[in-house]
Amino acid sequence: MIRTQSYSFLTIYFFFCLLPLPNTIASPTRFLCRSDQRDALLEVQKELHIPTTTWNKSVDCCSWDGVTCDAILGEVISLQLYFTTVNSSLKSSSGLFKLQHLRELDLSHCNLQGEIPSSIGNLSHLTSLDLSRNQLVGEVPTSIGNLNRLETIKLHKNHLRGNIPTSFSNLTKLSTIYLSENQFTGGDIVLSNLTSLTSIDLSSNHFHSSISSYLSELHNLERFSAYDNSFSGAFPSSLLKISSLAQIDLSGNQFEGPIDFGNTSSSSKLEVLYLRHNNFRGRVPSSLSKLVNLYDLDLSYNKLEGQVPHCIWTSSSSKLEYVKLSHNYFSSFGKSLQVIDGATLKQLDLASNSLQGPIPQWICKLRALETLDLSNNHFTGSIPQCFKNFISLGDLFLRNNSLSGFLPDIFTNYTLLKSFDVSRNNLMGKLPKSLISCENMEFLNVKGNKIKDTFPFWLGSLQNFEILLLRSNAFYGPIYNSSAYLGFGRIRIIDISDNNFDGSLPQDYFANWTTTEMSNVKYISYGALEGPYSAPKDSMDLVYKGVDMNFDLIFNGLKIIDFSGNRFSGDIPGSIGVLSDFRHLNLSGNAFTGNIPPSLANITNLESLDLSRNNLSGKIPQGLGKLSFLSNINFSYNRLEGLVPRSTQFQRQNCSSFVGNPGLYGLEDICGEIHHVSVPTSQQPEESLLEQEEPVLNWIAAAIAFGPGVFCGLVIGRIFTAYKHKWFIISR
Ligand SMILES: *[C@@H]1O[C@H](CO)[C@@H](O)[C@H](O)[C@H]1NC(C)=O
Ligand SMILES: *[C@@H]1O[C@H](CO)[C@@H](O)[C@H](O)[C@H]1NC(C)=O
Ligand SMILES: *[C@@H]1O[C@H](CO)[C@@H](O)[C@H](O)[C@H]1NC(C)=O
Ligand SMILES: *[C@@H]1O[C@H](CO)[C@@H](O)[C@H](O)[C@H]1NC(C)=O
Ligand SMILES: *[C@@H]1O[C@H](CO)[C@@H](O)[C@H](O)[C@H]1NC(C)=O
Ligand SMILES: *[C@@H]1O[C@H](CO)[C@@H](O)[C@H](O)[C@H]1NC(C)=O
Ligand SMILES: *[C@@H]1O[C@H](CO)[C@@H](O)[C@H](O)[C@H]1NC(C)=O
Ligand SMILES: *[C@@H]1O[C@H](CO)[C@@H](O)[C@H](O)[C@H]1NC(C)=O
Ligand SMILES: *[C@@H]1O[C@H](CO)[C@@H](O)[C@H](O)[C@H]1NC(C)=O
Ligand SMILES: *[C@@H]1O[C@H](CO)[C@@H](O)[C@H](O)[C@H]1NC(C)=O
Ligand SMILES: *[C@@H]1O[C@H](CO)[C@@H](O)[C@H](O)[C@H]1NC(C)=O
Numbered sequence: 001m002i003r004t005q006s007y008s009f010l011t012i013y014f015f016f017c018l019l020p021l022p023n024t025i026a027s028p029t030r031f032l033c034r035s036d037q038r039d040a041l042l043e044v045q046k047e048l049h050i051p052t053t054t055w056n057k058s059v060d061c062c063s064w065d066g067v068t069c070d071a072i073l074g075e076v077i078s079l080q081l082y083f084t085t086v087n088s089s090l091k092s093s094s095g096l097f098k099l100q101h102l103r104e105l106d107l108s109h110c111n112l113q114g115e116i117p118s119s120i121g122n123l124s125h126l127t128s129l130d131l132s133r134n135q136l137v138g139e140v141p142t143s144i145g146n147l148n149r150l151e152t153i154k155l156h157k158n159h160l161r162g163n164i165p166t167s168f169s170n171l172t173k174l175s176t177i178y179l180s181e182n183q184f185t186g187g188d189i190v191l192s193n194l195t196s197l198t199s200i201d202l203s204s205n206h207f208h209s210s211i212s213s214y215l216s217e218l219h220n221l222e223r224f225s226a227y228d229n230s231f232s233g234a235f236p237s238s239l240l241k242i243s244s245l246a247q248i249d250l251s252g253n254q255f256e257g258p259i260d261f262g263n264t265s266s267s268s269k270l271e272v273l274y275l276r277h278n279n280f281r282g283r284v285p286s287s288l289s290k291l292v293n294l295y296d297l298d299l300s301y302n303k304l305e306g307q308v309p310h311c312i313w314t315s316s317s318s319k320l321e322y323v324k325l326s327h328n329y330f331s332s333f334g335k336s337l338q339v340i341d342g343a344t345l346k347q348l349d350l351a352s353n354s355l356q357g358p359i360p361q362w363i364c365k366l367r368a369l370e371t372l373d374l375s376n377n378h379f380t381g382s383i384p385q386c387f388k389n390f391i392s393l394g395d396l397f398l399r400n401n402s403l404s405g406f407l408p409d410i411f412t413n414y415t416l417l418k419s420f421d422v423s424r425n426n427l428m429g430k431l432p433k434s435l436i437s438c439e440n441m442e443f444l445n446v447k448g449n450k451i452k453d454t455f456p457f458w459l460g461s462l463q464n465f466e467i468l469l470l471r472s473n474a475f476y477g478p479i480y481n482s483s484a485y486l487g488f489g490r491i492r493i494i495d496i497s498d499n500n501f502d503g504s505l506p507q508d509y510f511a512n513w514t515t516t517e518m519s520n521v522k523y524i525s526y527g528a529l530e531g532p533y534s535a536p537k538d539s540m541d542l543v544y545k546g547v548d549m550n551f552d553l554i555f556n557g558l559k560i561i562d563f564s565g566n567r568f569s570g571d572i573p574g575s576i577g578v579l580s581d582f583r584h585l586n587l588s589g590n591a592f593t594g595n596i597p598p599s600l601a602n603i604t605n606l607e608s609l610d611l612s613r614n615n616l617s618g619k620i621p622q623g624l625g626k627l628s629f630l631s632n633i634n635f636s637y638n639r640l641e642g643l644v645p646r647s648t649q650f651q652r653q654n655c656s657s658f659v660g661n662p663g664l665y666g667l668e669d670i671c672g673e674i675h676h677v678s679v680p681t682s683q684q685p686e687e688s689l690l691e692q693e694e695p696v697l698n699w700i701a702a703a704i705a706f707g708p709g710v711f712c713g714l715v716i717g718r719i720f721t722a723y724k725h726k727w728f729i730i731s732r
């Protein structure tokens with residue numbers, strides 16, 4: 001260990017102290033570097049196009065960027081080229097393999113291409129090999145088995161395939177092996193003899209063995225990650241015999257049958273157990289309580305049934321903080337529960353199970369809860385008053401149950417609350433006054449209840465507020481009040497459609513919605529990378545126009561204004577143009593009058609614009625023709641007139657997007673032969689169109705032939721792959 005320390009000190013020394021080496025010191029006679037070593041490095045430089053500014057011939061090669069030498073012998077013992085974009089492949093004759101004294105080789109993040117040459121086996125002094133990240137292909141050469149001093153091998157995030165070579169059985173000193181995010185299919189059994197292993201990462205490959213048989217001898221193993229593979233068979237309970245094991249992640253595989261903690265070592269150090277997304281069935285055994293150090297348990301997306309395992313909150317020795325049991329068939333909490341005082345639980349996710357009846361009162365004893373998700377169950381009755389005890393709550397999700405009654409006024413001490421979702425229940429009455437205490441709120445969803453209240457102006461003063469969903473309730477009255485400041489600097493989605501809001505909006509209405517551009521970094525860390533989830537996630541739906549959007553869409557910065565289906569009147573505020581990064585705007589089904597504001601042309605990201613079924617008049621601003629992302633336009637049933645803008649975006653629309661505006665012309669390319677798009681009254685329901693004069697019938701047929709769905713296709717196209725499971729090593 002002393003040796004390792006001394007040369008890592010050297011590495012640091014050379015990196016930070018000697019790099020801008022003064023000419024005076026770098027006189028050729030004082031070079032430490034052995035000439036054969038320098039020549040080999042120069043070959044590497046030529047091959048990999050390493051800039052001469054980093055590796056300068058006139059300077060001692062032992063002081064080159066990333067190069068460390070043995071201080072006495074002048075042999076290169078460490079080469080660290082990570083983040084040097086080389087974009088080329090390693091030849092089997094590469095100068096690299098002449099650096100036979102190398103102990104550490106790090107070519108990670110280099111965009112290294114091609115296969116790993118079998119000459120890698122020449123570097124027999126290697127203790128650490130890192131070829132991780134973006135481009136290696138082919139199989140791992142057998143010759144790596146020669147590197148029998150290897151302690152660490154990192155090959156993750158490449159395109160490697162095939163088996164782990166059997167020659168790996170030679171690597172008896174191997175402590176860390178990272179093979180994640182490749183296309184390996186087998187050979188994992190070779191690991192069974194490598195008893196020095198402490199950390200194994202096989203995640204995101206195509207391994208398909210049944211782990212059970214072969215890992216129990218690895219008595220130094222601390223972390224085993226194998227998520228997103230095709231491992232199958234019974235729960236590998238042999239893993240639990242390894243008393244050193246602290247983290248197990250078997251998520252996203254095809255394990256089946258019961259979970260069995262039966263042979264858990266009595267000295268189990270297990271802290272993290274992720275079994276998400278498998279086919280485990282049956283009840284959770286009470287032996288779960290033997291895992292006395294467990295603090296993070298994820299059994300979600302399985303077929304577990306019966307009672308929610310109560311040792312989670314009744315065992316005084318439980319250290320559990322994060323418990324994810326969602327998407328199973330749990331049907332009850334069991335009887336007479338004695339919740340222990342001082343329960344440590346921070347996250348309880350029971351969403352999408354079959355729980356029913358009233359929400360039990362004892363749950364309020366879990367005072368440390370930061371996230372509670374009871375969505376998609378069959379809970380009835382009202383939200384318990386004792387919920388006021390949850391003063392640490394950041395996320396409260398009660399979506400899609402059958403909760404009724406008033407929303408209780410429990411939020412006085414909820415100063416940490418960020419997300420609150422009670423959508424799709426039968427709640428009535430007003431939004432409770434105490435919600436105003438939730439000064440950190442970012443997300444409020446009460447969609448699909450019977451809430452009868454005025455607009456919650458107080459939200460407009462919250463610094464971090466992003467998403468407001470009031471859709472399909474009985475909200476009423478104006479959404480503008482000259483004595484209430486309304487600025488939504490971070491708003492991403494506001495859907496207040498299908499309510500009874502009315503009144504007109506002043507020209508500067510949107511002026512204070514300055515839409516601060518946000519980095520996505522926050523959202524990434526929110527979701528998966530930081531380990532335990534703390535944000536609304538896939539369980540949250542936002543049905544927007546037939547497209548079920550999961551939270552990833554929102555992470556992606558989707559911006560929506562939906563005021564449709566209310567009774568707004570007056571002009572559309574010209575200030576709407578400040579919302580320059582919004583994508584979807586729906587003001588359909590109101591009583592807006594006046595002209596379409598030309599400032600809409602400033603919303604350059606606009607993809608869908610629905611102004612249908614209002615009383616808008618005048619011309620369609622020609623500038624809208626320049627909105628290159630605009631794929632769905634609906635101006636039907638207004639009193640618009642004049643020439644429709646000539647642009648690809650407009651010409652691509654269905655004729656139905658313009659119906660019900662007798663004064664519009666220039667629609668020949670869109671609607672066929674007719675010259676006027678007319679129906680007798682401007683607010684005609686669509687069905688009655690079929691009774692209109694013949695030309696209209698003709699272009700309706702054309703519209704049907706074109707088919708709908710442009711918008712849906714576009715939005716679906718934007719959905720990027722859901723974070724399935726990104727966790728591996730939690731650094732604590
Ligand atoms: C290499 O080092 C010499 C001596 O320090 C210096 O004069 C020269 O400019 C350097 N060359 C490059 C390409 O940096
Ligand atoms: C490396 O390759 C990528 C993709 O082929 C290219 O975009 C990039 O500019 C290349 N970088 C260098 C330094 O050649
Ligand atoms: C690898 O080692 C063998 C024998 O030790 C030698 O013949 C060969 O040239 C070496 N390969 C390279 C690329 O240095
Ligand atoms: C194992 O290492 C020995 C030298 O230590 C070597 O001779 C042998 O070929 C290696 N086996 C494999 C399969 O690489
Ligand atoms: C493990 O080691 C034993 C004895 O050294 C050997 O017989 C067996 O083949 C090895 N297993 C694997 C999978 O390499
Ligand atoms: C538990 O250990 C006993 C004795 O070692 C063994 O017979 C049994 O099969 C083990 N059960 C499991 C599930 O591994
Ligand atoms: C609501 O929950 C039920 C189960 O209680 C589920 O079947 C249904 O899909 C959920 N609906 C939505 C929109 O999430
Ligand atoms: C809020 O917390 C304070 C101090 O902890 C407490 O006195 C008060 O009763 C709480 N209010 C409610 C409504 O629970
Ligand atoms: C505007 O807000 C004030 C104070 O909140 C309230 O008294 C008044 O009734 C509101 N006006 C309208 C038109 O809603
Ligand atoms: C915008 O904010 C200013 C204060 O910053 C305020 O005076 C004005 O009334 C606000 N406008 C609207 C429409 O809310
Ligand atoms: C706008 O809202 C109305 C009513 O909610 C809906 O029918 C229409 O499909 C929406 N338009 C778009 C483009 O989503």
Ligand SMILES: *[C@@H]1O[C@H](CO)[C@@H](O)[C@H](O)[C@H]1NC(C)=O
Binds near residue numbers: 601
């Ligand atoms: C669009 O934005 C620019 C710059 O912010 C502004 O000068 C212009 O007046 C806006 N156009 C309209 C039609 O509002």
